[in-house]
Amino acid sequence: MYERIVSFICKHNVLYEFQYGFRANHSTNLAIMQLIDQITSSVDKREVCAGIFLDLSKAFDTVNHKILVDKLEHYGIQELL
Numbered sequence: 001m002y003e004r005i006v007s008f009i010c011k012h013n014v015l016y017e018f019q020y021g022f023r024a025n026h027s028t029n030l031a032i033m034q035l036i037d038q039i040t041s042s043v044d045k046r047e048v049c050a051g052i053f054l055d056l057s058k059a060f061d062t063v064n065h066k067i068l069v070d071k072l073e074h075y076g077i078q079e080l081l
Contacts, residue, residue, distance in 0.1 A: 005077060014075050 009015055015023070020031035035051075042049040 008075075008077055012075065 018031075018034075020026050021028050039049055039051075
């Protein structure tokens, strides 16, 4: 099932371009490298640079299943299940 969902998501370009982690060629290391590059670029241009970092490790414990199913149906994934 995992392979089918991942295939569908990739085929229909469902995920945001900068969604990192658990995706081929989109590691969290790449996210960190791009963040450092953006910060360095901003500092070089003497721009103001700020960051907000959140720990969402328990975010999936609070997922509303009705909303999740609605989103799956919206993207046509519910049909696969």
